[in-house]
Amino acid sequence: MKLRVDIRGTLRGRERPFHLEVAFATSARSLVLSGPSGAGKSLTLRAVAGLLRPEAGCIQLGERTFFDSATGLHLPPQAREVGHLFQDYALFPHLTAAENVAFSFSRTWRRPSRAALAQALPWLDRLGLGGFAAAHPGQLSGGQRQRVALARALAAKPRLLLLDEPFSALDHRMRDRLRLELKDLAAQENLPLVVVSHDPGDAEAFGEHLVELEEGRVVSEETYRA
Numbered sequence: 001m002k003l004r005v006d007i008r009g010t011l012r013g014r015e016r017p018f019h020l021e022v023a024f025a026t027s028a029r030s031l032v033l034s035g036p037s038g039a040g041k042s043l044t045l046r047a048v049a050g051l052l053r054p055e056a057g058c059i060q061l062g063e064r065t066f067f068d069s070a071t072g073l074h075l076p077p078q079a080r081e082v083g084h085l086f087q088d089y090a091l092f093p094h095l096t097a098a099e100n101v102a103f104s105f106s107r108t109w110r111r112p113s114r115a116a117l118a119q120a121l122p123w124l125d126r127l128g129l130g131g132f133a134a135a136h137p138g139q140l141s142g143g144q145r146q147r148v149a150l151a152r153a154l155a156a157k158p159r160l161l162l163l164d165e166p167f168s169a170l171d172h173r174m175r176d177r178l179r180l181e182l183k184d185l186a187a188q189e190n191l192p193l194v195v196v197s198h199d200p201g202d203a204e205a206f207g208e209h210l211v212e213l214e215e216g217r218v219v220s221e222e223t224y225r226a
């Protein structure tokens with residue numbers, strides 16, 4: 001991937017303002033954003049996804065420009081074709097595993113069609129969840145829920161996948177397993193990853209390029225494999 005992020009902005013909350021001024025560029029297939037709590041990792045991810053509009057700067061993936069304050073360009077999230085996997089999985093609790101994945105193919109808020117469900121099943125199979133298509137999130141373990149969320153993110157065929165502390169709610173063994181599975185799937189799909197994490201295991205697995213943030217700024221950047 002060729003990802004270039006160079007963004008600035010100030011968020012004014014109830015307490016002191018938070019200044020974000022983050023710049024990095026990489027050609028690695030996976031990048032890990034690390035740093036202490038409140039460093040600006042999630043905000044950076046949200047800016048890449050298009051959920052937060054920086055005040056200035058630019059964001060580019062390959063030949064595509066997502067954001068450029070000089071020209072006023074700010075592509076909406078859906079036009080960026082960027083997948084997002086959250087820490088809490090963000091599954092719909094009232095939908096089955098298959099319906100949750102099928103939502104990737106749906107453009108409406110209606111329950112997914114039969115055709116969308118049929119498209120979802122191979123993704124559940126790939127994630128080892130073929131037998132759980134009719135289960136609701138509440139009937140699944142944490143690792144299984146995370147797999148459903150991963151299947152849903154991959155099924156949308158994103159050009160880039162953003163993961164925010166993706167395995168933090170899982171135990172060590174499940175974390176190691178899912179890391180390997182994600183690495184394999186990302187390689188098969190030729191899908192670049194940006195992983196926000198302060199877990200050294202994630203840095204080891206996905207840190208071809210490592211960017212460390214502190215108080216809204218890059219304090220170190222290292223490339224292990226470009």
Ligand SMILES: Nc1ncnc2c1ncn2[C@@H]1O[C@H](COP(=O)(O)OP(=O)(O)OP(=O)(O)O)[C@@H](O)[C@H]1O
Pocket residue numbers: 011012013014018035036037038039040041042043044
């Ligand atoms: N909508 C907002 N308005 C104002 N301030 C915000 C907003 N969202 C986040 N912040 C502030 O920006 C700072 C960075 O937040 P961010 O969520 O990016 O941190 P993080 O590095 O992801 O931390 P963590 O590891 O705890 O998730 C925090 O101080 C937070 O309070």
